[in-house]
Amino acid sequence: MQAVVKEAPGPGNVVLKDVPEPHAGPGQVRIAVRVAGICGSDLHIAQGDIKLRVQPPVVMGHEFAGVVDEVGSGVSGWRVGDRVTAETTVSTCGRCRSCRDGAYNRCPEREILGYVHDGAFAAWVVVAAERLHRVPDNVSLEEAAMTEPLACCVRAMCDVAQVHPGDLVVVAGPGPIGLLCLQLAMAAGARTVIVGVAGDEERLDVAKSLGADCALVEQGGLAERLIHELSGGEGCDLFVEASGTAGAAQLGLASLRRGGQYLQVGLAGQPFAIDLSLLAYKELKMLGSLSQVWPAWERALLLLSRRQVNVRALQTHIFALGQWEEAFRVFASKRGLKVMLRPE
Numbered sequence: 001m002q003a004v005v006k007e008a009p010g011p012g013n014v015v016l017k018d019v020p021e022p023h024a025g026p027g028q029v030r031i032a033v034r035v036a037g038i039c040g041s042d043l044h045i046a047q048g049d050i051k052l053r054v055q056p057p058v059v060m061g062h063e064f065a066g067v068v069d070e071v072g073s074g075v076s077g078w079r080v081g082d083r084v085t086a087e088t089t090v091s092t093c094g095r096c097r098s099c100r101d102g103a104y105n106r107c108p109e110r111e112i113l114g115y116v117h118d119g120a121f122a123a124w125v126v127v128a129a130e131r132l133h134r135v136p137d138n139v140s141l142e143e144a145a146m147t148e149p150l151a152c153c154v155r156a157m158c159d160v161a162q163v164h165p166g167d168l169v170v171v172a173g174p175g176p177i178g179l180l181c182l183q184l185a186m187a188a189g190a191r192t193v194i195v196g197v198a199g200d201e202e203r204l205d206v207a208k209s210l211g212a213d214c215a216l217v218e219q220g221g222l223a224e225r226l227i228h229e230l231s232g233g234e235g236c237d238l239f240v241e242a243s244g245t246a247g248a249a250q251l252g253l254a255s256l257r258r259g260g261q262y263l264q265v266g267l268a269g270q271p272f273a274i275d276l277s278l279l280a281y282k283e284l285k286m287l288g289s290l291s292q293v294w295p296a297w298e299r300a301l302l303l304l305s306r307r308q309v310n311v312r313a314l315q316t317h318i319f320a321l322g323q324w325e326e327a328f329r330v331f332a333s334k335r336g337l338k339v340m341l342r343p344e
């Protein structure tokens with residue numbers, strides 16, 4: 001089968017090539033991939049600058065949905081034809097503090113699909129049955145391919161941070177992750193502001209169409225003034241940094257209310273300076289979130305099924321697997337939002 005493979009470490013070394021068809025071993029199922037999304041981390045794997053373990057040669061791709069087409073021995077509860085998506089965590093150590101706390105997303109030995117184990121930029125992918133999640137009947141497989149990024153945002157917004165009805169939530173960065181966090185804040189009954197930079201206008205229009213109360217391009221302190229005004233001078237309750245930029249981080253610390261929550265989901269790639277004394281002066285809570293665990297997947301699928309999160313609005317491009325290079329280029333250029341690959 002044709003697959004997009006990271007062949008060797010370092011920048012580049014990604015090719016479309018023929019690899020052996022995988023088969024389900026004991027405890028595993030094989031999934032015929034319907035569609036797989038390109039994630040920011042895929043670009044970093046391609047560039048060779050991701051800080052999580054990657055073990056080439058490996059088939060890339062970790063955001064996908066499809067249909068079970070082979071069931072290994074010892075698997076119960078799953079049948080050929082089941083519509084599924086699967087977690088990106090393939091294995092963890094099971095012994096560390098995080099594993100024993102049930103937070104296996106934090107396990108230092110976590111091995112990820114599409115990083116260490118062959119992923120979904122191919123016609124078939126094999127996963128352990130225990131990592132499967134059933135796609136509700138009223139959710140399309142295209143929508144379900146967004147469960148992974150949505151589950152990341154569910155963990156961040158519902159498990160790590162606390163959002164209450166009536167809160168003022170500010171999201172910086174109108175990319176796919178920012179727009180999913182925005183919708184989760186809306187689903188929780190919060191008032192929402194989303195902030196972008198010049199060039200983000202189309203993405204901010206999507207945010208408005210999704211129901212954001214305010215969507216604006218930051219320029220000359222505009223965002224801070226607006227947040228000040230909307231909160232009667234108090235500041236926002238929760239600031240979600242989903243852009244990975246120093247400017248957004250500073251805006252967050254400056255515009256949060258005293259006792260507010262700062263949530264980091266963006267990855268800057270480079271360290272930058274921020275004024276941490278504001279944490280003390282304002283008694284801020286600084287939070288971070290990475291990846292997801294089982295309950296976040298189930299909640300994400302429920303929210304899709306109940307139409308409380310719209311992922312279709314974010315899926316702007318779909319390419320055949322053979323056009324992966326063009327797809328990566330479009331995604332890297334920030335044209336559109338989510339770019340998907342469909343195996344031929």
Ligand SMILES: [Zn+2]
Pocket residue numbers: 039040041062063148149
């Ligand atoms: Zn991802």
Ligand SMILES: [Zn+2]
Pocket residue numbers: 092093094095096097098099107108109
């Ligand atoms: Zn562990």
